[in-house]
Amino acid sequence: MPSWRTTAVSEPEYTDFRPRWAREGLERYAALADTPNTGTEPDVRPAPRLPTRILPRDGQSRLTAATLSDVLSTTQRILNFASYEAVYGPSPDFTDLRTADAQVLRLAKLSIEPFDEGSFVILGELAEADLEIDSGEEPRRVSARNVLERFTALMSDFSAPAAQVRSAASIGAIQAIEELGKVLNREARLIEYRPFLPGQGEQGPAAIVVDRGFVERVSAARRAREESRESGEPIEGTLTALDIVRGTLKLRIGSDRDFVPGTFPPLIRSRLIPMLGCVVRLHGVVEYTRRRPTHIRVVAVEPPEGSSG
Amino acid sequence: MDERDYCFVVFEDGDAGRSVVAQVTRHDDRSKRYFRGVWHKMQQAFTTFHEIASVQSVPGWAGWKVHDWCDQVQGCEDRQKYVAWCGDMMAGFLNVRPDYPSQHQLGQKVMYVEHMAAAPGNLHTPVWRRRVSHVGQMLLAYAVFQSKSQGLGGLLGLHAADADSLGYYRRLNTQRGGSVFHPERTGVSGPAARSADLAKVYLETTQPGADALLEDYRRV
Numbered sequence: 001m002p003s004w005r006t007t008a009v010s011e012p013e014y015t016d017f018r019p020r021w022a023r024e025g026l027e028r029y030a031a032l033a034d035t036p037n038t039g040t041e042p043d044v045r046p047a048p049r050l051p052t053r054i055l056p057r058d059g060q061s062r063l064t065a066a067t068l069s070d071v072l073s074t075t076q077r078i079l080n081f082a083s084y085e086a087v088y089g090p091s092p093d094f095t096d097l098r099t100a101d102a103q104v105l106r107l108a109k110l111s112i113e114p115f116d117e118g119s120f121v122i123l124g125e126l127a128e129a130d131l132e133i134d135s136g137e138e139p140r141r142v143s144a145r146n147v148l149e150r151f152t153a154l155m156s157d158f159s160a161p162a163a164q165v166r167s168a169a170s171i172g173a174i175q176a177i178e179e180l181g182k183v184l185n186r187e188a189r190l191i192e193y194r195p196f197l198p199g200q201g202e203q204g205p206a207a208i209v210v211d212r213g214f215v216e217r218v219s220a221a222r223r224a225r226e227e228s229r230e231s232g233e234p235i236e237g238t239l240t241a242l243d244i245v246r247g248t249l250k251l252r253i254g255s256d257r258d259f260v261p262g263t264f265p266p267l268i269r270s271r272l273i274p275m276l277g278c279v280v281r282l283h284g285v286v287e288y289t290r291r292r293p294t295h296i297r298v299v300a301v302e303p304p305e306g307s308s309g
Numbered sequence: 310m311d312e313r314d315y316c317f318v319v320f321e322d323g324d325a326g327r328s329v330v331a332q333v334t335r336h337d338d339r340s341k342r343y344f345r346g347v348w349h350k351m352q353q354a355f356t357t358f359h360e361i362a363s364v365q366s367v368p369g370w371a372g373w374k375v376h377d378w379c380d381q382v383q384g385c386e387d388r389q390k391y392v393a394w395c396g397d398m399m400a401g402f403l404n405v406r407p408d409y410p411s412q413h414q415l416g417q418k419v420m421y422v423e424h425m426a427a428a429p430g431n432l433h434t435p436v437w438r439r440r441v442s443h444v445g446q447m448l449l450a451y452a453v454f455q456s457k458s459q460g461l462g463g464l465l466g467l468h469a470a471d472a473d474s475l476g477y478y479r480r481l482n483t484q485r486g487g488s489v490f491h492p493e494r495t496g497v498s499g500p501a502a503r504s505a506d507l508a509k510v511y512l513e514t515t516q517p518g519a520d521a522l523l524e525d526y527r528r529v
Binding site: 010011012013014015016017018019020021022026028029031032033034035036037038039 | 316318320321322326327328329330332369370373395396397398401404422423424425426427431432433439442443444445446448450467468469470471473474476477480481484485524525526527528529
């Protein structure tokens, strides 16, 4: 008789033996036929995860190895910049990862899990141990979670409409993100990152969709960075907002509605915190557009002359 | 103790209910591949079915990441992992930890049943029919065998994972005249000292109850 089987599997071994309880028939024990799970789920510390989905163009069901390779290597490169920024704070001029400490790059290491067949979902996690930073200030601990948070923040900056894009990301990170455009030009319709931060459940970060519009906003931000005029002159104003996690601030100059956004390194964070709400003089690189300051990358802070602050 | 004195079997589902021999082996690369490639995929299919059917509550077993945590080592170095096979089909798995202090007999150690489950294909669901039944009784009997073999007198301790699991053990106890378990207790911490265990019902076999669970499978 022909078999319906197409794969060779071992047949179960049948026996006439029946356990004592079953000798009077199984019906009496029907309530025990299904076995529920017993026990407690182990506490496996979940690592931050970054699944990446690639959607091929025109409903294609395959991608070239070059595209797959580019997505992985570029994603790793963006994560390296994110790790650098998570450790040292946003540094808009930073481009050369060769100067980054090996430990900082270790924290960004993306491990790829076995592929799910039938899709271009690349399951990845950042499972490296925390990094202790002894920067001379108070010692800090930076985790892979911080790296993924920074990745999410710097990618999310470009999810906004073009006119609102104001990224503090390093120019190296911006260039790396822009490289994803190569994959879109070649054969992918979009690339989707779905960051997962353990413990946040459905409240976690939204998916980041990289499509042509996204890459155009990144390119525009890079051009604006290159075209803006920069000055080393300090500027004065009232420090109205500080985000000590992201390393960003707002300075009010002139009228109540005249704000200059900026970034600062972690090293001067403790100097800035007590000055919140005060008039300060910020030193660093100031970008101007039509003579108006549009951004400052702060390197030092002091109370203005004549202030007792 | 000689394993050949016993015949651990489950039953083909259906009217005939033929006995199928379950070969219990240690967790290995083959079972790891099965957990990831078959067990987990069936859980995903089951969960997706619920999503498509707009059924909000998915049974707890669908969320167990067996494929992830069967490889866990840190903090549970003494965990013994067993897998029951019917030919190339997995019947279920059993994780036990020896030398857990008895909650009913001072100075006595028992075998703690940390995890036990039938493979998804051996549960009735709206998506598929059960292949084999009574996997749990067979695995419990095997746990008693290991407890005896390792000098723990055949005694078992366990926490019921949820209401379904507790109902199962209560039915088992009732079917056997209430002699399988000591009275239920809560506030008992398992070997991993997880706070979640304190709220769960802890069950421990009596000596006659454990003996009967195993001896039912003795070859005649």
